[in-house]
Amino acid sequence: MSKYDKKRLAWLFDNMTDTKSTIGEQVADSGETIPQIAGRVAFEQLKLTGEDVLLDVGTGTGDKAIAAAHICRQVIGIDISKKSLEQARIRAELENLNNVIFAYGAFEEPCVELELALYGITKILAVYSLHHLPDQLKKESLFTLSNLLHRPGRIVIGDIMFFEEPNKHIEKFNEVYYDGGDTDFPSRVEYLTECLKQAGGTTRVEQIHPLVGVIIADFV
Ligand SMILES: C[S@@+](CC[C@H](N)C(=O)[O-])C[C@H]1O[C@@H](n2cnc3c(N)ncnc32)[C@H](O)[C@@H]1O
Secondary structure (H helix, E strand, O other), X not given: OOOOOHHHHHHHHHOOOOOHHHOOOOOOOOOOOHHHHHHHXXXXXXXXXXXXXXXXXXXXXXXXXXXXXXXXXXXXXXXXOHHHHHHHHHHHHHOOXXXXXXXXXXXXXXXXXXXXXXXXXXXXXXXXXXXXXOHHHHHHHHHHHHHHOOOOEEEEEEEEOEOOOHHHHHHHHHHHOOOOOOOOOOOEHHHHHHHHHHXXXXXXXXXXXXOEEEEEEEEO
8 A cells, every 4th residue: 555646646647658547448338438437427517618717637638628628718737747748738739729728737736837816717627636645635635726716616526436335346446447545545425525515515426336426516
């Protein structure tokens, strides 16, 4: 069992040829993997419009940020993996998108390169990224992010999360790409919803799998 180590994580993702949400065995009739379903459902739950400014935290190579840039006014993707950010920028350039920015930033320190409070962020997305942080850091990060969100605003998290005792589902760890505690530190669903409630949100949960769900938090 390892501890949260941001530098090691950044190194691992810098040296990964693909992210978890785009690899792996297909489990659904639709041919999607569980992380892909979590990403799709989370993205749908953003209910994006042309007025929105989206912040995608742990954007990776920018899949969701780029899809969102075709809908939203402005999109900002932040990540701790500089190599992933470079790939995301190249992809945005290939699609001639000039309303998406990719910058270095972490959940716990989102504004390293950009003064995010100036962007009028209305929606925040985190797909398969928040589970890398331990509980207390998740709580602090969700508070920080909720303070960057304009009202009315929405935070959507699609991720590994525990609906019941995880060891009851050990045989399903691979299916959801949970490494059992090396770099992944998923929380109980109740913990995440409580953090969002304490930050001022009203929450709703969609369970996708015994170990994966989507949390939608509205801030008015
Ligand atoms: C599995 S990938 C998911 C990428 C993307 N959200 C997607 O759905 O394709 C997880 C991403 O979270 C990023 N990440 C891990 N810890 C982070 C942190 N503390 N702050 C910001 N990003 C982080 C990793 O660098 C990686 O790009």
